Amino acid sequence: MPTVTMTVNGKQVSADIDPRTLLADFIRVNLDLTGTHIGCDTSQCGACTILVNGDAVKSCTMLAVQADGAEVTTIEGLAENGEMHPMQAAFKEHHGLQCGFCTPGMVMSAIDLVKRHPNPDEATIREELDGNICRCTGYHNIVKAVKAAADATGG
Amino acid sequence: MAEYCRPAELGEALDLLAGGGWRILAGGTDLYPANAARDRLPGAVLDITGLDGLDGIGKQDGFWRIGAATRWSSLIGADLPPAFDGLKQAAAQIGAVQVQNMATIGGNLCNASPAADGVPVLLGLDARIEMASARGYREMPLAEFITGVRRTALAPDEIVTAVRIPDPGPAARSHFLKLGTRSYLVISIAMVHVMLIADPPGRVADARIAIGACSPVACRLSALERELIGHPFDTSLADRVREEHFAPLSPIDDVRATAAYRLEAAREMTRRAIAAIVAGGGRR
Ligand SMILES: Cc1cc2nc3c(=O)[nH]c(=O)nc-3n(C[C@H](O)[C@H](O)[C@H](O)COP(=O)(O)OP(=O)(O)OC[C@H]3O[C@@H](n4cnc5c(N)ncnc54)[C@H](O)[C@@H]3O)c2cc1C
Ligand code: FES
Ligand code: FES
Numbered sequence: 001m002p003t004v005t006m007t008v009n010g011k012q013v014s015a016d017i018d019p020r021t022l023l024a025d026f027i028r029v030n031l032d033l034t035g036t037h038i039g040c041d042t043s044q045c046g047a048c049t050i051l052v053n054g055d056a057v058k059s060c061t062m063l064a065v066q067a068d069g070a071e072v073t074t075i076e077g078l079a080e081n082g083e084m085h086p087m088q089a090a091f092k093e094h095h096g097l098q099c100g101f102c103t104p105g106m107v108m109s110a111i112d113l114v115k116r117h118p119n120p121d122e123a124t125i126r127e128e129l130d131g132n133i134c135r136c137t138g139y140h141n142i143v144k145a146v147k148a149a150a151d152a153t154g155g
Numbered sequence: 156m157a158e159y160c161r162p163a164e165l166g167e168a169l170d171l172l173a174g175g176g177w178r179i180l181a182g183g184t185d186l187y188p189a190n191a192a193r194d195r196l197p198g199a200v201l202d203i204t205g206l207d208g209l210d211g212i213g214k215q216d217g218f219w220r221i222g223a224a225t226r227w228s229s230l231i232g233a234d235l236p237p238a239f240d241g242l243k244q245a246a247a248q249i250g251a252v253q254v255q256n257m258a259t260i261g262g263n264l265c266n267a268s269p270a271a272d273g274v275p276v277l278l279g280l281d282a283r284i285e286m287a288s289a290r291g292y293r294e295m296p297l298a299e300f301i302t303g304v305r306r307t308a309l310a311p312d313e314i315v316t317a318v319r320i321p322d323p324g325p326a327a328r329s330h331f332l333k334l335g336t337r338s339y340l341v342i343s344i345a346m347v348h349v350m351l352i353a354d355p356p357g358r359v360a361d362a363r364i365a366i367g368a369c370s371p372v373a374c375r376l377s378a379l380e381r382e383l384i385g386h387p388f389d390t391s392l393a394d395r396v397r398e399e400h401f402a403p404l405s406p407i408d409d410v411r412a413t414a415a416y417r418l419e420a421a422r423e424m425t426r427r428a429i430a431a432i433v434a435g436g437g438r439r
Contacts, residue, residue, distance in 0.1 A: 002159055019159035019200065043184060046253060055228070055256040061187050062257065065159045066180075066202060112252065131251025 004068045008033070009077025019065050024048045026064035027074060035075035035104045039133070046132030049105035050074050056112035058131070075104035078111075087111050087149045096145035098136035106132050110146045120150055161202035165287060165316070168206055172312045173289040177201040179314060181224055182257035184250065185266040203314060204259075218283075219320040223261025228252070230260065241279070241329030241348045245272045248333055261315045267301045267372075270342045274301065275367035276331055277318060278375055279348040285317040286310075294319065304371045327352045327361075328435060330428040334420050336411060343368045344412045345420045349428040353388035360384070366421050369406040376400050379425070392433055393426040 005014040008031060015030050027033050027050070036059060039047035043061040050059045051073040078085035084092065087107050097103040106129070113120060113128045120128070125146045126139070134142060160177075162168045171177055180186055180202045203209060209224040212233050219239075221230070227246040235243070249255055249263070249272055263273040264284065277297050284300040286293055286309060297318075300308050309315065329350040335341035346367040354360040362383035367373035379400035386392060406417035 043187065043250070043254065046251070049253055056253045057256050058253045061184055061254075063159070063180075063183070063200075065161070066183070066204070068161070109253065128252060131253045 002065055004064050006067050006070050006072055008072045009074060017064055019063065021064045022060055023050075023052075023062040023064045023067050023072075024059035027059060027072075030064075033074050033076050037101055037104055039101065039105075044133065045102070045105070046109060047102050047105040049108040049132065051108060051112065054112075054115070056109050056131075073108075075107060078107070085111070086152050087114070087146070090145040090149035090152065091142070094141050094145040094148055096137065096142040102132060102134040102136075106134065106142055110142075110149065113146065114150045114153065118150065118153075120147070122147065158199040159202065160200070161205040163205050163207055165206050165208070165314070168201060168203060168314060169287060169289045169312070171201055172314065175311065179203055179265075181259040181262040182226065182254075184254050184258040185262055185268075209316060210259075214322065217322050219322060220285075221260055221318045221320070223315040223317055224259050225261075227255040227258050227260065231255065236323075236325055236327070238280070238323035238327035238329055238350060241331035241350065242273075242276050244331040245276045245333070245346075245348070248272065260318060264297070264300070264318070265307060265309060265315055267303075267305050267307050269304055269371055269373070270346075270368045271373075272331075272333060272343060272346055272367065275346050275365035275373040276329075276348045277320070278373055279329070279350050279363045279365035280320045280323065281363070283319045283321075284315055285319055286313045287316045288313040292316075298375075301372050323350065324352065326354075328432045330431045330435075332424045332428050332431075333367075334424060342411065345369055345406075345417050345424060346373075347421060347424040347428050349425065349432060351383070351388070351429070351432050357388050359386050359388050359392065364425060366401075366404060366425070369404040369417050369421050371405070374403050376403060376425075378402070383429075388433060390430070390433055393429040396422060396426050396429065398422070 001016040002019050003016050024038050027036050037047040039045035041060050043058050048058050048060040049056050052070050087110050109132050117124050125143050177199045180200045204224050210222040212221050227249045230246045231243050263271045282297045283294050331348045333343045333346035348365045350363040352361040362380045364376045364379050382395050406414040408414050
């Protein structure tokens with residue numbers, strides 16, 4: 001079995017795994033970080049979105065071995081010293097979730113979005129979140145939350 | 156036991172492939188959904204994304220060279236002349252951002268789906284496919300590379316190393332349109348890529364029109380291309396589009412659309428793409 005080593009949420013982790021292990025499963029099962037959700041398993045819904053070397057990717061469509069040597073950030077890695085990341089805080093403040101299933105992926109995609117568009121308008125936010133599906137909110141409050149977070153972080 | 160290998164040197168990858176039994180993996184965004192990853196990922200996987208020189212965009216000897224492992228997101232951000240606007244428009248609509256951050260141009264072509272958005276664009280840019288194996292390099296036009304639905308001329312021991320595009324020059328303008336049942340994350344019903352070059356007196360000097368998802372392999376509309384050349388580059392140009400120009404297409408009826416709807420959509424999108432280029436101005 002190959003050994004993979006990567007940095008997840010700032011901590012180096014290493015494991016011997018079946019090379020077929022998906023990154024999403026590695027994160028959830030091997031690392032017990034279950035904030036990354038699996039909604040569809042076919043790269044459609046975006047619930048499994050994480051950051052690999054700073055870019056949003058769907059962890060259900062990537063092998064863990066492909067992330068060997070990478071910097072990975074999951075939803076659990078966002079808070080600092082018990083303080084929510086501004087994006088998380090904005091989702092809470094603007095009620096950008098209902099059941100919460102899509103939320104970890106939504107937040108990770110939104111962080112990538114604000115990195116690429118520091119001052120996004122509503123149309124840009126809606127367009128750029130096209131890889132994340134939410135079955136509850138109707139998206140309005142998600143869009144508000146992303147806008148508020150972008151404004152708060154000085155876009 | 157499944158094997159996984161991610162070499163850094165092309166020579167090493169080609170030697171492995173020469174031994175047989177490997178499945179090439181680039182971004183994995185076609186491979187995984189097609190293989191329901193957990194159970195059926197092909198035995199031995201050769202990951203080509205670590206290979207030196209397989210990604211990136213450059214210009215050499217009158218050709219633009221796009222490495223096969225170049226991700227769609229890198230293409231969107233690349234500094235390219237306006238002839239590549241259509242390619243960027245296509246890239247920005249491949250799946251969503253998370254897919255564009257993984258998926259490669261080479262994977263799109265090798266997968267050879269009739270609905271692959273990169274194919275009509277690159278056909279319209281007269282792209283050539285560069286391939287390597289332990290036996291050496293070879294190159295062929297994209298139109299010959301894709302031989303049918305999900306079939307290519309690639310031999311089992313070959314890797315596509317690059318897409319090479321003859322420089323269309325600074326006057327070339329392009330536009331890409333695609334139609335799906337909704338705007339995002341759908342398989343295309345039809346796509347259209349138009350490239351036009353206007354000469355200084357304001358006539359069409361070159362025209363290339365390619366349609367995807369309306370035939371087993373995307374195809375060029377050479378009769379329409381001939382029709383447009385020599386005509387004034389103005390708002391009347393889109394009116395030159397006529398039904399008979401679409402004779403090379405053979406759209407199918409399926410769950411997404413009827414054949415008749417596909418054909419009508421292709422015609423209307425072609426008009427709109429031509430009009431969009433004219434509206435943008437031929438020479439800046
Ligand atoms: C949610 C989702 C949405 C999508 N939306 C679109 C869309 O809108 N438009 C579209 O066109 N596609 C779409 N796709 C399909 C896919 O993302 C693209 O075709 C992509 O460009 C494939 O590239 P890849 O690097 O991921 O290929 P991979 O999956 O890694 O490979 C695809 C095939 O090509 C072979 N291969 C890859 N690279 C090489 C090479 N260099 N040499 C030889 N063989 C090679 C592999 O063995 C495999 O058979 C979508 C996919 C998903 C999951
Ligand atoms: S679980 Fe990965 S996109 Fe749905
Ligand atoms: S909050 Fe339930 S799916 Fe988005």
